[in-house]
Every structure is written in C-alpha cells, then in structure tokens.
Amino acid sequence: MMATGLVAIDSTIIATAVPSIVSDLGSFSSFPWLFSVYLLTSAVTVPVYSKLADTIGRRPVLLFGIAVFLAGSIVAGVAWSMPILIIARAIQGIGAGAILPLSITIVGDIYTIEERARVQGYIASVWAIAAVVGPTLGGVFAQLGIWRGIFLVNIPLCIAAAWLVIRNFRETVEKRSHRIDYAGAALLTASMTLVMLGVLEGGTAWAWNSPASIAIFGAGAVLLVVFLLVERRATEPVLPLHLFQRRIISSTTVLGFGIGVGLVGLTAFIPTYLEVGTGASPLVAGLALATFTIGWPIAASLAGRFYLRIGFRTTTIMGGVIVVAGTVVLALLAPHPSIALVAISCFFIGAGFGFAAVPSLVAAQASVDWNERGVVTGSNMFARSLGQSMGAAVLGAIANSIIAGMGGNAHDAHTIVTASVAVFIAVAVIAVGILLSAIWMPRVVKVVPVVLEPATDATGPLPTAG
Numbered sequence: 001m002m003a004t005g006l007v008a009i010d011s012t013i014i015a016t017a018v019p020s021i022v023s024d025l026g027s028f029s030s031f032p033w034l035f036s037v038y039l040l041t042s043a044v045t046v047p048v049y050s051k052l053a054d055t056i057g058r059r060p061v062l063l064f065g066i067a068v069f070l071a072g073s074i075v076a077g078v079a080w081s082m083p084i085l086i087i088a089r090a091i092q093g094i095g096a097g098a099i100l101p102l103s104i105t106i107v108g109d110i111y112t113i114e115e116r117a118r119v120q121g122y123i124a125s126v127w128a129i130a131a132v133v134g135p136t137l138g139g140v141f142a143q144l145g146i147w148r149g150i151f152l153v154n155i156p157l158c159i160a161a162a163w164l165v166i167r168n169f170r171e172t173v174e175k176r177s178h179r180i181d182y183a184g185a186a187l188l189t190a191s192m193t194l195v196m197l198g199v200l201e202g203g204t205a206w207a208w209n210s211p212a213s214i215a216i217f218g219a220g221a222v223l224l225v226v227f228l229l230v231e232r233r234a235t236e237p238v239l240p241l242h243l244f245q246r247r248i249i250s251s252t253t254v255l256g257f258g259i260g261v262g263l264v265g266l267t268a269f270i271p272t273y274l275e276v277g278t279g280a281s282p283l284v285a286g287l288a289l290a291t292f293t294i295g296w297p298i299a300a301s302l303a304g305r306f307y308l309r310i311g312f313r314t315t316t317i318m319g320g321v322i323v324v325a326g327t328v329v330l331a332l333l334a335p336h337p338s339i340a341l342v343a344i345s346c347f348f349i350g351a352g353f354g355f356a357a358v359p360s361l362v363a364a365q366a367s368v369d370w371n372e373r374g375v376v377t378g379s380n381m382f383a384r385s386l387g388q389s390m391g392a393a394v395l396g397a398i399a400n401s402i403i404a405g406m407g408g409n410a411h412d413a414h415t416i417v418t419a420s421v422a423v424f425i426a427v428a429v430i431a432v433g434i435l436l437s438a439i440w441m442p443r444v445v446k447v448v449p450v451v452l453e454p455a456t457d458a459t460g461p462l463p464t465a466g
Contacts, residue, residue, distance in 0.1 A: 002161040003062065004103045004123050006069060006154060007042075007096045008130035013138040013150045020142040025082045033086045036200045041093030042100075043385035044192040048185045049098040050105070050378025051238040054371050055180070057171050058106050065098025066162045073154035088151070105377040106169065108365035113447060116365075117304025120358045124297035184238040187227035194220030196386070199393045203400070240375060247442045248367050249376060252360040255316070255437035256380040258430050259357055260387020262323065265395050265427035266292060266349065270342060273420035277337035277413050288343040292350035299354025306355070312363035313441040319355025320435030326352055327428040334421040356434060366447045391430075395423050 014034065021034075053061045072091030079085035107119050141149040198216040206212045231237040244250045267289065274285040299319070307315040326349035333341050364376050399419040406415045 002157070002164050003066060003099050004126050005130065006066070006157055006161055007100050008127045009134050009137075009157070010069075010073075010092065010096070010154065011130070011134070013134040013153075017138045017142040017147045017150050020145070020147040021085070024147065025079070025085060034089050037086055037090045038093040038096070039385070039389060040193065040196045040200060041090045042096040043093075043196060043382060043389065044189050045094055045097030046101050046378045046382040046385065047188055047192075047239050047375070050101055050374040051181070051185070053098075053102055053105060053374035053378075055236070058102050058109065058374070059165065059169055059171055061098055062102045062106070062165055063162055065095045065102065066158050066165070067095070068092075069095025069099060070155065070158035070162075071095070073151045073158065076151035077148045077155075079148075101378045101381040102374070104361070104381070105365075105374045108362070108373050108377065109171075109370065110169075113362065113366055114304060114308060116362045117307065117358050118301055120362070121297050121301025121303075121354075124300040124354065124358075127293060127297075179235045181231075181234045181236055181238040184227060184230050184234050187223055187230060188238060191220050191223035191227055192386075194223065196389055199389045202393055203397050208397075239379070240372070243368070243372065243376065243379075246367070247440065248445055249364055249379070251437050251440040251442075252364040253379050253383045254440075255356065255360050255434055256383040257387040258434040258437060259353060260384035260389075261391030261395075261430045262327070262349075262353070262387075262427055262434065263384075264388040264391040265423060265430065266346065268392060269395065269399065269420055269423050270346065273334070273416060274337065274339060274342060276411065276416040277420065278339055279413075280339055284339060288339050289346055291343045292346035295347040295350030295352075296354040296357075299351040300358045301354075303355050303358040307359045307362070311443070312359045312445050313438065313443055315359040316356050316363075316438040316441060317435065319352045319357070319359070320431070320438040322352030322355060323349055323431045324352075324428070324435050327424065327431040331421065331424040331428045334424045335417065337417060352431075356438060360438070360441065363441070363445045367445050369448055395426055398422050398426060 049061055049065065069092055072088050072093075072095055075091060076085055076088035079088055104120075104123065107116060107123070111119050137153070138150050141147055194216050198213055198220065202208050202213050228241070231239060231241055244253070270289050271282065271285040274280045274288055275282060280288070303315055303319075306318070310318075326345050330342065330345040330349070333345070361377070361380055364380060365373055368376050399422065402419040402422055403410055403415055406412075406418065409415055
C-alpha cells in the first residue's frame with residue numbers, strides 16, 4: 001500500500017502546483033508534457049516489468065521501480081528548467097511503471113481468493129485518499145512558494161516503501177536459466193511509445209491528419225506487426241500471445257480498456273462541466289467528483305463477498321449494469337447541470353467500477369500460475385492506461401469539435417454543457433461495452449490455488465508475507 005501510495009500521491013499532487021512551476025521555470029506551452037511524458041513512460045514499461053517479474057521475481061523489480069522513481073523525484077526537486085523537469089517526470093514514469101502493477105501482482109501472490117477483494121479495496125482506498133490529500137498538499141506547497149516540495153516529499157516515502165518491501169516481502173525464486181526476450185521488449189516499448197505519443201499529442205501538437213501524425217501511427221503499426229512476428233518465435237516472449245486465446249484473459253483485458261476510457265471521461269470533464277455550467281468553485285466540483293473515488297473502494301471491498309457467492313462473471317456483470325445505469329442517468333440529466341445529481345451519479349458509477357474491476361482482475365489472476373500472473377496483471381493495467389490515453393484523445397476531440405462548432409468560447413456555459421453532454425453520452429456507450437465484456441467472461445473460471453508456504457519441491461517462486 002505504501003508503494004501504491006507513491007504513485008497515487010504523485011498522480012494527484014502536481015496539478016494544483018502547475019501555475020507556480022510555470023511562473024518559476026517558464027515555458028507555459030511545455031507544461032502539458034509534465035503529465036503526458038509521465039503517462040507515456042509509466043504505461044509502455046508495464047509489460048516489460050511484468051515479464052521480468054515473472055522471470056526473476058517480484059521483489060527486485062519492485063525495488064528497482066522504487067529506486068528509479070526516487071531518482072526521478074530528486075531530479076525533479078532540483079530541476080532548473082522545464083526541459084529538465086520533463087525529463088525527471090519521464091524518469092518517474094519509468095519507475096511508476098513497475099510499482100503499481102507489481103503491487104497488485106503481489107496481492108495476487110500472497111492472498112487467497114477470499115482475501116484479495118478486501119485488499120484490493122484497501123488499495124482503492126489509497127487512491128481515494130490521494131485524490132483528496134494530493135491536490136491539497138500540492139496547493140499548500142504552491143502557496144508557500146516551495147513547489148519543489150511536491151517532488152522532494154517522495155524521498156522519505158520511497159525510502160519507507162523500499163524498507164517495508166525488504167523487511168516484509170520475501171520470495172524463493174527457482175534458479176534456472178532464462179532467455180530474455182530483448183528484441184520483443186524493445187519492439188513492444190518502441191511501438192507502444194509511438195502509438196501513445198500519437199494519441200496523446202494528436203489534435204494538440206499536430207493535426208490528426210498531418211504528416212507527423214500519419215508517420216507516427218504508421219511507424220508504430222509497423223513495429224507492432226514486427227513485434228507480433230518476433231513473439232511467435234521467441235522462447236520466452238515478453239508478452240505470451242497464447243494467453244489472449246483464453247477468454248478470461250481477453251475479456252478482462254478489454255474490460256480494463258473500457259474502464260480506462262470511462263475513468264478519464266469522468267475525471268477530465270466533470271470538473272469543467274460543473275465549474276462552467278453551474279458556476280461551482282473548483283473545490284465544490286472536486287468534491288462532487290470525489291464521490292466517485294468513494295464509491296469505488298467501498299464496492300471493491302464488498303466485491304469479494306459477492307464473487308464468492310455468485311461467481312466472478314455475475315459480480316462483474318452486476319458492476320457493469322450499475323455503470324451503465326449511472327452513466328445513462330448522468331447523460332440524461334447533463335443538459336440541466338446539478339451538483340447534487342452529478343455527485344450521486346458519480347458515486348454509483350464508482351461503485352459499478354469497483355464491482356466490475358476487482359472481480360475481473362482477480363479472476364484473471366486466479367486463472368494462471370505464478371510465472372504468468374505478472375504478465376496477466378500487467379496486461380490489464382496497460383490496457384487501462386491505454387484506455388485512459390485514447391479516451392482522453394477521442395473524448396477531447398468530441399468536446400473540442402462541438403465547442404468549435406458553437407463559436408469556440410470555452411467559457412460559455414451553454415457551450416460547455418452541450419459539449420459535456422456529448423462526452424457523457426460517449427461514456428455511456430463505453431459503459432455498455434464494459435457490460436458486454438463482462439458478459440463475454442466465461443461462466444466458470446478454473447482457479448489455480450495460491451501456495452502460501454514455501455515448499456522444497458517448488459517449481460516457481462513461493463512468496464511469503466512478513
């Protein structure tokens with residue numbers, strides 16, 4: 001949880017300090033890269049870290065991620081220019097790419113099926129707390145004129161997280177030779193970097209139909225095809241394609257992508273919708289959205305009781321139904337902005353995500369052995385990150401086209417409400433996709449038991465907790 005807290009706090013603390021950073025370092029036009037480069041590097045490295053964790057063990061990879069994140073935080077804390085700060089954020093992202101997926105993978109290693117939902121609820125609560133503490137802490141540092149503190153505060157947190165991992169998490173790894181898929185890792189990272197870069201910067205840094213956009217997406221597609229060809233021949237592929245022939249893996253990965261799109265559709269657009277549409281203050285708009293982060297961990301904690309009684313698929317479908325109902329209500333009520341109704345809708349949508357995300361991930365983890373669990377978890381996390389990136393681009397394009405068609409005044413209440421309605425309708429459509437993905441899950445999941453105690457005849461690493 002401490003390791004997860006590193007990523008959660010860092011994801012929320014910087015936004016409120018951007019004006020102070022820009023006034024000190026300048027280069028206002030470059031500040032969006034503080035977010036884009038972090039999202040890019042943290043996403044594209046997930047599959048590589050996940051495979052390494054299945055090969056050499058979770059502990060060394062997680063500690064490496066924490067160390068890289070610490071290094072990036074130190075560089076960010078002493079950055080003397082915007083380009084240096086952007087590089088530091090890229091380093092932080094490289095570290096974060098190991099921290100979150102491996103934390104969730106370790107949960108799948110050391111806890112039983114019965115315990116995982118409760119622990120996932122704890123992890124979700126970390127994000128809920130970070131959603132409140134992060135912006136507040138960032139605002140305090142910015143107001144005191146010490147914005148560098150938002151990065152330097154990571155130093156004691158990283159040290160504490162590493163110490164807890166070293167002290168409390170041990171695993172026994174089978175000593176055998178491995179053929180690391182360097183070519184596959186390089187091709188996957190390069191192709192996903194280009195695709196993510198095209199998605200993040202398309203329509204902003206360059207037009208979607210510009211030569212630069214076409215070249216980036218084209219090169220990414222070519223590298224992706226080459227990657228698929230290499231993986232089919234690799235002895236130990238970085239992303240075993242045969243896993244996606246299993247319906248439980250493919251369906252939950254698609255579901256994770258949908259959750260990523262829906263997540264960004266709410267968190268990116270609701271604050272502006274309420275602030276401009278109702279005149280609400282940023283604090284009030286943030287509190288309305290915070291109900292989403294309250295509903296998610298509550299449902300995540302309860303999900304275990306449901307999937308043990310009615311199954312993974314039925315619980316996930318229940319979550320999908322709640323998400324559809326919440327997003328449809330939000331879209332229908334959106335023409336007449338109401339802070340209270342938005343808050344209520346967000347709570348139920350968050351609860352639906354909690355009931356859908358946790359059982360689907362636990363089911364995918366439970367269906368594989370130790371040596372595949374990291375890749376399966378990482379694929380789900382990567383799909384969610386990719387969904388967030390593509391969702392931000394597509395939903396942003398929808399909103400921008402409507403705003404441009406209505407005169408381009410982004411401060412006009414009617415214009416913003418109209419654009420937001422279109423975005424919320426698109427999110428409702430995505431919610432239907434989430435529900436269909438849940439229905440696609442197999443009715444019965446063959447569960448691989450978790451071994452909690454070391455054994456002398458182990459064929460893989462056997463984790464133990466503290």
